[in-house]
Amino acid sequence: MMNCCGLLTVQKEPVPLKSIEVELEVRDHVATVVSTLNYQNKEDKPIEAVFVFPLPGDAAVCHFSAKMGQKEIVAEVKEKQEAREEYDDALSSGQQAFLLEESDQSPDIFSMSVGCLPPGESASIRLEYVTELAVQADEGLRFCLPAVLNPRYTPQGSEAPAVQVNSVPASLVPYSLSFSARVSSPRPISKVESSCSLDPLQFLNTDQTQATVKLGAGHKFDRDVEVLIYYKDAHQPTAVVEAGQASAKPGTLMGDPVVMVSLFPEFPQSVMSSVASCGEFVFLMDRSGSMDFNINSSRQQETRIGSARDTLLLLLKSLPMGCYFNIYSFGSRYEHIFPHSVEYSEKTMEEALKVVEKMKADLGGTEILEALQDIYKQPCIPKQPRQLFIFTDGEVDNTKQVLDLVKKNSGSHRCFSFGIGEGASSALINGLAREGGGHAQFITGSDRMQPKVMQSLRFALQPAVKDVSVTWDLPKGTSVMVVPPPITTIFQGQRTLLYGRLTGQSAEAAQGGVTVKYSLSGSPSQTQLLFDLKPKEDTGLTIHRLAARTLIQSLEMEDIDNLEKDDYEAKKKKVVELSVQSGVSSAFTAFVAVNRDSGEATHGPLVRRDIPVPMAMGMMSSMVLGCAAMDMDCVQEMLRSVGLDEIEVIPPKQPPRDPFLQLVSLQKASGCWLLDSALAAALGKTCEEVENSKPALINNEVWATVLALIWLHGFKSDAKEEWELLSMKAVLWLRAQKASYLSESVEAGKVLLGCSFQKDVLEL
Known part of the structure; x- marks a missing residue:
């Protein structure tokens, strides 16, 4: 019953879903969500409307009811096969019936069936769920209303039916969405932010512990509705x-x-001021075709795989000397840089970076299971606790099988997971961290991947x-x-x-x-x-x-x-x-409601109407560009399938290298920098300027490292969470040199680079 969702609008079929109204109530860190879906059959024949849509993977669906006119029918939770049979029997006898069930493959996908809706009839469906809100790196509580359901990749040879998604662009979604939220907490609410446009926050009392907010007018369906709630003193038990x-x-x-x-x-x-100098760090990177999509519509030139490459650069530069590491990547097959994890050194780091720089989203599908199996086959290194970092856009169809494997191996490692872009499976990303004893992060909206990943690396470097x-x-x-x-x-x-x-x-x-x-x-x-x-x-x-x-x-x-x-x-x-x-849904149960008092039975065959789901705009543009690289006929065919006749395909321009990443790329594994023309260019200076400003009694590597630290503190202080660990390595290296005249070097460097801050900020 879970093998199709969406609709190709080129078929011009009527869509009975007219509007969705969502009311969110947040009490401290618990959210209650009530969604009302309004259906109307404007056709001259009875229909069955089927809507396959995403929900948060940890949500507890606890209410499902239907209202026709003044009559309300509240659904019951029953064993799944029993519920399906009751629904089918009702339709066979011409009765109105409603069914809500969780996907057999992934707990964050649900199917809602509105059966035997007579011509001219309307129905209002109420769906309610509760969920805990996760704490983000910046202490905000994250709520996400998934609007985008990406295609879920089914591994080759899998017996499970695929949940196929035929998405449409946001402009072609035929139903409207309204969203409002009410927030209350024992502590004052400092702010509410969103990846979508919000109306101004309205406080309901003078101590600012209660507030309401609504989605701004003109919201597009090209993204999930993500809301971040910030409390004062959020870390109170x-x-x-x-x-x-x-x-x-x-x-x-x-x-x-x-x-x-x-x-x-x-x-x-x-404990927190020290950084572990041991550990086996295994990075598993998604290189399926969907990783070529844009992270979001506001940063058209930044692809998921491009951001992942930059993140791997930061991770490799931030690892402590004495640890071990390896990098895997997966698609329809998997690859690794080394046959087994190797000791972290200048040689192995540079070897890995050369491979990372060439990484593309060119490995096909999203088959993560075999890569994980190979990682777990590798023997653990004594006194080097294994830390697994998984990066994926979360579009797999065998979620439960993957989580079962991680759980079986939970005693040998910690697993940190990252969901990249709109539509990443919350069931997969949260499940990987939960079963692997780690931490989950989502990179959506205007988020940068790097600060969230570096927070997880700091967690991984904490003693277990x-x-x-x-x-x-x-x-x-x-x-x-x-x-x-x-x-x-x-x-x-x-x-x-x-x-x-x-x-x-x-x-x-x-x-x-x-x-x-x-x-x-x-x-x-x-x-x-x-x-x-x-x-x-x-x-x-x-x-x-x-x-x-x-x-x-x-x-x-x-x-x-x-x-x-x-x-x-x-x-x-x-x-x-x-x-x-x-009254809470599970993999083995479903909600079913039958209108046994609907009067005269509806006769004649039912016409099935699949409700379309929105496509992320970044995904659509990437699909166009991907097709354009192969064949222009492919482009036109794809555009016709989503109801657009023509569009100009313009390849993206490659942005210049970020000076910050350029500087990071020059750091050595030990933590120091070399004094050369590449460093001078990254600092925005000439070689002569850098050489002439160097104090006479300071060696080149010490001077170069001091300049790099000054530049980071002076020009990237707002991104300290991204470079804090590699800065700590640099400081430890400088201390080990026992160099004299460091204070003079810092003052000379500040003059050269035009920076102003207290010298003790560098902790030298």
């Missing part, structure tokens, strides 16, 4: 206790109170947290059952979430406490929080549904594919029971 559902049976997840604890562990400064344990301090008569999975990964300043089901009796005024203990660099550490046990008001069942979704995902990711049939059926039964009890 919190705990919310939510009362159980009155109608649910006590002793169950939905019947008992549930607590959600949000912690932000802080590591000692002594070991021996994590959680203890609860609760009043007598009250106990807690922690919702799986257990905490295994903790990063400095990043949120750690815990869900627990509270059982027993306690006084409403009582307090509880939770302590997370762990070992860091061989020393014991802990994070604590006290909280009130009295349930918060007006939370609905949001916390329960998020806890249910967390438990469902944990059960789904258990190795069910390799279980015996009886064990598999028992596991599936457990997921179905939890999904039905909580």
Whole structure:
């Protein structure tokens, strides 16, 4: 039932979906999203409208209903095959029916079927889900409403049906979108930003803890709606206790109170100020054809693969001496620079950079599984913890198989994942980090890839947290059952979430406490929080549904594919029971609603109408340019398929090399720079100017390195997160030289380059 989405508008078929209205409510770091989809059949025959669309991969879909006139039908969660049969039976008997189901291949793709909509009839579909908001590198909370569903690549030989996407340009999407958000938090809201145009933020109270915002007029469907919410003092730990559902049976997840604890562990400064000089760093780069697309429509000259090349340059320059590394790339096949990871040195770094500079998006499809299998076959290097960095636009169709492999190998590595461009699969990107004990980042809108990747490298260079344990301090008569999975990964300043089901009796005024203990660099550490046990008001069942979704995902990711049939059926039964009890979707269930009071049955064959989804504009222009490189007939055929008759194809101009990246490319693996004409050019000076300004008693490499550091601090201070690690290498190198007259060199360099800052900024 999940084998097609979209519509070729050249066929001129009517589209029954008229508008989508989205209301977002954010409470602290939890979002509730209500989408209303308005359908109308203007044809003279009954139709079945099928809409395949993306949702956040970690979303807990908890409500699906349909309204015709004054009558509302609320869907029930049922076992998936049972729901499909009920839907098909209703259509066969001429009854109106509605079906919502998760893709069998990826939990971030859903199919909505509106069946047996009679001529002239309208239907309003309400879809609701809840999700946790991820903390970004700049401490903003990220919400993304996916509008773009990229084609998902199905590996060769796969038995799973492909989710094929026939997208249309934004200008041809026949339905409108309205979006509004309400934000509330215990802490003041400092700002709300978006990749899309927003109306001004409207505060609802004087302490600025509540605000509303709306999508600006004229929004185009060429991008996802990404909203970043910033709170003051965002890293405050919190705990919310939510009362159980009155109608649910006590002793169950939905019947008992549930607590959600949000912690932000802080590591000692002594640990954070040091950089690990060991580790095996494996970089896995997507080189499928879609990586040739633009990152976004505002930076037409910057492709995903081009930005990835620049990012690999920064990563290679920032690695510590003494570590090991390798670079893999994948498409329909995979390649690696070295047969196995090699020690990081000037020779191996330069060898890798020569390959990176020539990397193109020329490896075909998106088959990540075989590349991962080869990486995991390589034996781990003693005392060099493996850190895996995966870069992809996330367009794979075997998401669950990939995540299962990462989970099986989670004990041997940490996995950091990066979703590049609009439409990257949140289920894949978040899942890779979750199952691999790492951290996920998304590069969309006007984001630069480099600062987000460098933050993850800093996480990777942090010592791994070991021996994590959680203890609860609760009043007598009250106990807690922690919702799986257990905490295994903790990063400095990043949120750690815990869900627990509270059982027993306690006084409403009582307090509880939770302590997370762990070992860091061989020393014991802990994070604590006290909280009130009295349930918060007006939370609905949001916390329960998020806890249910967390438990469902944990059960789904258990190795069910390799279980015996009886064990598999028992596991599936457990997921179905939890999904039905909580009203939260899963891979084994679906929402189904049948209008049994629709009066006279509808007769005659149904006409299927597939609802189109928008194509990212950067993707469309890249498709045109890619075809243009091969054959002009290909261009015209592609344009006809999306309803455009002609367009002028202009190859992009190659932008000049960024002076920052030019300077970075000249740094040696040890951390120093050489004094030569290339460095002078990167600094914007002549060789004579650089030579004549050098203090007499300073050697060339020290002078060159001091100048590079001054330039970075003086001209790229706003991008410090990108060069901080390679700067630390340079400072360590300078200290090792025990050079005299460094202060004089810094002052001379500042005069030469025209910079002004305190000399102790360089930490020399």
